[in-house]
Each structure stands twice: as C-alpha cells, then as structure tokens.
Amino acid sequence: MSNYKNRNRAPAPESQPSGNPPTHVAKIRNGQGDAASFERIGVAWAKDDGSLFVRLHGTQVIAGGFALYPVEEGGAR
Secondary structure, three states: OHHHHHHOOOOOHHHOOOOOOOOEEEEEEEOOHHHOEEEEEEEEEEOOOOOEEEEEOOOOOOOOOOEEEEOOOOOOO
16 A cells, blocks of 8 residues: 555656756557557657667556667757
C-alpha cells in the first residue's frame, strides 16, 4: 500500500532539468513499411557527462524499445 503513494511523487529536484529545452525526442514505431508511423512518447536532455536524461510521458509499457531523435531547429517535435 505504501508503494501507491510513491507512484505520484514528483522526481527529485536534481533529476529535473531546469529551464533547458529538450535536446532529443523519444519515439516508438507503430507498424511496418510504408504504413509505419511514429508516436512521440517523451523527451531527453543531453548532459555534460555525455549521458542522456530521458523523461517518458504517461505510463505506457515499451516492449520493443524506443528511439531518440535530435531536436530540430525550432524546438521539440
């Protein structure tokens, strides 16, 4: 029962990017070939140490992995 309360807790302040726009967009591929579409599932930030901080939207289960795409000029798409 105590786990339920922690589910809705905001991430620790040190894990939240402050005022930085995302550098990458996280997407999953739905379908194959010409019928394939990409669904945006989150964003990521490049960190100074070369790692990425990824924040996914919602509570979806990702079985097949996801791809990170650099943000184009003009913001995350």
